[in-house]
Each structure stands twice: as C-alpha cells, then as structure tokens.
Amino acid sequence: MLTCDQYHMPATLHEALALWRAAPEGSRLVAGATDILPWAREGRGGNVHLPAMIDLSRVADLSGYSVADGRVRLGANVAYQQFLTDETLRRHLPCMPYCAIWFADDQIREQATLAGNIVNASPAADGTPPVLALNGEIEMAGLDGDAVVRRSLPVDDFLQGPGKTALQPGEIVTAVTCDSLQGYGGSFQKVGQRRSLVISSVCAVACVKTDPGGTVFEDVRLALGGIGPVPVRLGDVEAILNGKPISQDIIAEASAIPPSRVASRTRQDYRRAVVRGFVEAAIEEALADAGAPLQAAREREKSHV
C-alpha cells in the first residue's frame, strides 16, 4: 500500500517547483501513478510511506501540445491514449499510434504519461524508442531563487541507464519535444512474455518517408528498445536505406545488421533472433502506412491501428 503524510495538487508549474524544492527527502512526484502504484505494492516496493507526494496532473503548464516550426511539443501530462485518439498527433507523430495500441490497455493509457514512462527509465519502456527516432528532447524546469529556469536535453543524453536520468534535484520534466513527421509512415513492433498487457522484451520503431511514387527511401528513422540498458537509434542502418530505391533486397540487407546491437544481460540469443525480423517488419509496415506499394515477402500481421 502507498501512503503519505502530505498529498499536494499544485495548479501551476511555479507552485509545483516550489513544493518539490521544499519537499522532505523521499518525497515523490506523481503524474498518472501507473508506475508508482504497482511499485508500492507488496512484493515490489512493499508497503511504502512517503513524506509527501506532489501530483502534477492538475498543473496547467504541463497539459496539451503545440505544433510549430517542424516540432511537436508534448506537455509532460500528455497521456498515451491521446496518440490514438487525437487526429493531429496521429498525423504529426505517425509511429505513436502504433506504439500506443500495444501499450497496456485503455484504462492505463488514459492515465500513463509519455514523460512518466521516460523518467521511469526502464530499458523496456515502449515510449523511449519512438521518441529517439523522432529526435526527441526532454524539457526540464527548476527554480533559481524565485525564477523558473528551463533546459533541454536530447532523450539519449537524458537517459543514463536503467532507472537513471539527467534530472537534477528540484527539477520537473515539463515537455517532450519531437520532430513532426507529417507525411511519413510509422510502425511499432513489440514482443513480450504474453500477448497483451505486457512489458516489451524487444521493441522496434520505424518512421519512413518515400518519394511521391513510393519507390525511393527519402528518410528512414529506426530505433530499438529492450536490447540493452537504454534504447538505441540505428543510424548506420538508416544510412543504408536513405536515398536508395525501395526493394525487398535492400530491406533484408539493412535488417541483417541490428542483431549485433543486442547488449542485454539476459536472453541475448532470443533477442538477436527477434530483432532482425522486427526491423524488417517495422520498415515494411511503415512503408505500407506511407502508402508505398512494396509487396511484403510474407503476410504480416494486420495492424490494429
């Protein structure tokens, strides 16, 4: 059970930062609480009593999103369900609906934030590989005296290992900013211990832009999760594909490289076997999503998005 001496619900970022700075050691921030509540269950964190919890869900500055200058700024309280239901987000972040549909279930998706998923810094988090592929940056804010000061880091600098981030004491994540990939096709492949409501063992994301005829790879973004302490972007694989005519052969050539990236401590052979097929499937599904007329080598599972 999770209990606390004080439960705060600030309405502004400044109020939240002031409460966070003054909070006694051991206090926690809470957004959707979908990580914190299971952690504080018998058998995980056990019975947990905290001095204070600061609930960010009503902080107006952390809600909503905006699109400007080729970037999408997602307030830290944007929850996964929005990537399925919001038409603008679906259009600008084409891999996110594919990620969201495999993420937990409707109930959890309504609560779980992308920012909380990233801050939790699990090697198996579904949200981080897509953000990496979208050139994501994590925006943070803290207080200097009474002034709110902000900074940003690319997601791969923000994540420093399992459970570790670059957040400094007193800081709160305010937003996740990503490239707008309007006109790209997206895909997300995931496998875990069972079919649904499961953390990924391996996941792969692809975003693909083609020429208007769907015959040339104009821009490919690929990333893998669950294969080591942090997700990885596959820049060298992207380089094989960018600018080349689309064919099954070049996809197979590119997909042969990723197994060497598996650096997890467990089930390495399994992950190596999965990764190659996932990268291939992700590229093919993203091409189909972009409307490119590639004939898949074999029938892929139909998307649910």
Ligand SMILES: Cc1cc2nc3c(=O)[nH]c(=O)nc-3n(C[C@H](O)[C@H](O)[C@H](O)COP(=O)(O)OP(=O)(O)OC[C@H]3O[C@@H](n4cnc5c(N)ncnc54)[C@H](O)[C@@H]3O)c2cc1C
């Ligand atoms: C049944 C179930 C199924 C799940 N399925 C999946 C799945 O398929 N894939 C997957 O990746 N995850 C899954 N999860 C994990 C979970 O839903 C995510 O990690 C979630 O996105 C965390 O976001 P939250 O808003 O609930 O964070 P919280 O639980 O509120 O917080 C998580 C951590 O982030 C910190 N935090 C939150 N917001 C901020 C902020 N703005 N600034 C600084 N720190 C912050 C908190 O202090 C805490 O340490 C599942 C969880 C459950 C219970």
